[in-house]
Amino acid sequence: MRALTLVADRKLELQDVPPPQPPGDGEVQIRVKAVALNHLDLWGFRGMAFAKRQMPLVVGVEASGEIAATGPGVNGFRPGQKVVMYGGLTCGVCKACREGRDNLCEKVAGIMGFHVDGFARDLLNMSARLVIPVLENVADRDAACAPIAFATVEHMLFDNAKLQPGETILVQAGGSGIGTVAIKMAKALGCTVITTVGDDAKAEKARALGADHVINYKSERFETITRKLTNKKGVDVVFEHVGGEGFNGSLLVLKRGGRLVTCGSTAGPSIQFNLMQLFQQQYKIFGSFGATMANIRASLAKMAKGMTPVIDLEVPLAEFERGLARLESRQVFGKVVVTF
Ligand SMILES: [Zn+2]
Numbered sequence: 001m002r003a004l005t006l007v008a009d010r011k012l013e014l015q016d017v018p019p020p021q022p023p024g025d026g027e028v029q030i031r032v033k034a035v036a037l038n039h040l041d042l043w044g045f046r047g048m049a050f051a052k053r054q055m056p057l058v059v060g061v062e063a064s065g066e067i068a069a070t071g072p073g074v075n076g077f078r079p080g081q082k083v084v085m086y087g088g089l090t091c092g093v094c095k096a097c098r099e100g101r102d103n104l105c106e107k108v109a110g111i112m113g114f115h116v117d118g119f120a121r122d123l124l125n126m127s128a129r130l131v132i133p134v135l136e137n138v139a140d141r142d143a144a145c146a147p148i149a150f151a152t153v154e155h156m157l158f159d160n161a162k163l164q165p166g167e168t169i170l171v172q173a174g175g176s177g178i179g180t181v182a183i184k185m186a187k188a189l190g191c192t193v194i195t196t197v198g199d200d201a202k203a204e205k206a207r208a209l210g211a212d213h214v215i216n217y218k219s220e221r222f223e224t225i226t227r228k229l230t231n232k233k234g235v236d237v238v239f240e241h242v243g244g245e246g247f248n249g250s251l252l253v254l255k256r257g258g259r260l261v262t263c264g265s266t267a268g269p270s271i272q273f274n275l276m277q278l279f280q281q282q283y284k285i286f287g288s289f290g291a292t293m294a295n296i297r298a299s300l301a302k303m304a305k306g307m308t309p310v311i312d313l314e315v316p317l318a319e320f321e322r323g324l325a326r327l328e329s330r331q332v333f334g335k336v337v338v339t340f
Contacts (some may be wrong), residue, residue, distance in 0.1 A: 015056075022071070026072075032121060034338065037062075059320070061112060082136065087111055090107075141339060142303055151295035169235060200216060259283075312334040
């Protein structure tokens with residue numbers, strides 16, 4: 001069977017490897033159907049200094065598949081059933097796990113596709129505890145975007161920022177994978193959505209997704225426009241994942257007591273910001289990483305009701321690297337999916 005393997009930083013090889021053993025106690029065997037790409041894949045591909053990992057490493061952090069076989073003691077799954085997988089190898093027994101706060105597991109053994117072997121292979125065995133059923137009417141390529149893209153946004157907007165109907169939200173980089181999801185989820189809730197994009201073609205697409213106001217941040221200052229759009233009051237929530245110089249602008253457009261939630265820093269990980277502004281304006285800043293299994297279930301339920309991800313590009317497994325280049329190019333609008 002095939003396994004797409006990182007053999008050194010920035011060096012991927014499509015290898016022919018033996019298939020896994022039959023699934024063990026409490027395990028299922030999964031036939032992978034689609035892998036969706038994320039910035040986490042880019043970090044992994046480039047080689048992040050802080051990540052403890054051993055190469056060769058099977059890549060792919062987010063995927064959908066179907067049950068190929070079930071091991072002893074597994075109930076509730078049948079061969080052919082569509083599934084997605086939770087890619088964080090949580091312990092399942094610590095306080096955080098018991099309380100359903102999976103992404104705060106105290107003994108997580110790694111993130112699949114980043115620290116340990118991931119999903120870009122034809123077959124794999126994993127604990128049935130980390131496998132989530134998918135309704136038949138959800139396409140494989142869409143389901144592949146549930147565990148990270150959809151669930152991360154679900155976690156950011158609802159668990160962290162506690163976005164409410166009728167609120168105004170600024171979605172930074174609305175053309176990105178998670179940006180497009182954030183626009184859709186916030187609109188579905190009945191919010192006013194302001195979003196930033198880097199070119200006019202993306203602006204059109206963001207409007208088509210339902211964004212109420214789209215700002216091309218290359219030709220206009222989003223801080224000025226956002227304050228104008230909100231009668232100088234500012235927005236209730238900022239959805240951040242860009243970081244860098246724009247982060248202070250994101251704080252500036254929050255109303256007093258507003259919430260900023262962030263899960264990324266693609267434009268740079270370090271900034272200076274004003275602590276007086278933080279406490280005087282009573283801002284709430286949430287760092288968010290990953291999602292819970294409940295967030296994935298909620299995401300899949302939204303997909304089953306018709307909220308599908310925006311797919312920018314589909315590539316076959318052998319062209320994973322072309323997909324990564326597309327993701328890195330900033331031309332991308334929505335998700336890049338690798339099909340099997
Ligand atoms: Zn745990």
